[in-house]
Amino acid sequence: MSKKSVYKRALLKISGEALSGPNRGIDFDSLSLIADEILEAHKLGVELGIVIGGGNIFRGASAEKWMDRVSSDYMGMLATCINALALQEALEKRNIMTRVQTAIQISEIAEPYIRRRALRHLDKGRVVIFAGGTGNPYFTTDTTAALRAMEISAEIVLKATQVDGVYEQDPATGNGGKRFDEIKYIEVLDKGLKLLDSTSISLCMDNKMPLIAFELKKKGNIVRVLQGEKVGTKIQ
Ligand code: UDP
Numbered sequence: 001m002s003k004k005s006v007y008k009r010a011l012l013k014i015s016g017e018a019l020s021g022p023n024r025g026i027d028f029d030s031l032s033l034i035a036d037e038i039l040e041a042h043k044l045g046v047e048l049g050i051v052i053g054g055g056n057i058f059r060g061a062s063a064e065k066w067m068d069r070v071s072s073d074y075m076g077m078l079a080t081c082i083n084a085l086a087l088q089e090a091l092e093k094r095n096i097m098t099r100v101q102t103a104i105q106i107s108e109i110a111e112p113y114i115r116r117r118a119l120r121h122l123d124k125g126r127v128v129i130f131a132g133g134t135g136n137p138y139f140t141t142d143t144t145a146a147l148r149a150m151e152i153s154a155e156i157v158l159k160a161t162q163v164d165g166v167y168e169q170d171p172a173t174g175n176g177g178k179r180f181d182e183i184k185y186i187e188v189l190d191k192g193l194k195l196l197d198s199t200s201i202s203l204c205m206d207n208k209m210p211l212i213a214f215e216l217k218k219k220g221n222i223v224r225v226l227q228g229e230k231v232g233t234k235i236q
């Protein structure tokens with residue numbers, strides 16, 4: 001197997017939960033493992049954009065009973081910015097050049113999201129971390145991943161998850177059933193499979209953006225996916 005990436009440009013989605021350990025918040029051992037994996041992926045020469053979630057810190061919907069949803073969603077977006085800064089530090093410690101771009105402006109600590117500037121960073125081999133979600137309440141970072149992937153003309157969305165692909169039933173219930181190697185977006189919607197929210201699925205489907213869902217914490221998986229090995233589930 002060649003040591004190069006089969007994709008020139010990819011968008012990696014990492015959920016906030018992936019950064020948490022036994023407790024919520026950021027677990028630095030988990031962060032280090034993820035950064036090591038991204039380092040290996042970066043060595044393949046792929047241009048990499050990363051969308052990071054915030055669920056380890058705060059999710060808007062979880063506070064709906066107590067707070068206005070719009071405010072709580074902004075808190076969720078800010079949570080993704082905290083994760084982005086942590087990831088940036090971890091990557092730069094490994095000598096990977098990075099830029100964080102946020103959809104809500106916090107110009108003291110990160111660039112605002114400017115597509116053309118993001119493209120220039122990617123051209124130069126910098127990893128661009130997209131934080132702040134879409135900048136709009138009622139959306140998710142999965143939708144952000146689909147959106148940014150299209151904006152930067154990525155060839156694929158790599159959704160790194162806790163499970164090793166898409167199952168007939170939710171594996172969390174202990175009865176996952178069959179795992180799909182490949183599946184169409186429309187089937188994911190029809191079957192009500194829970195891997196992604198319906199907005200992100202529709203966006204990918206309507207714009208013919210393929211996505212591979214795979215297990216993040218299995219060592220070497222990002223590299224394997226980038227090298228074109230059959231890992232996880234491909235949705236197209
Ligand atoms: N969020 C939002 N708009 C966006 C992206 C995210 O309002 O475009 C908020 C929302 O409250 C969400 C939180 O940010 O719950 C964290 O994002 P997400 O739940 O997607 O993170 P993940 O599940 O990937 O950790």
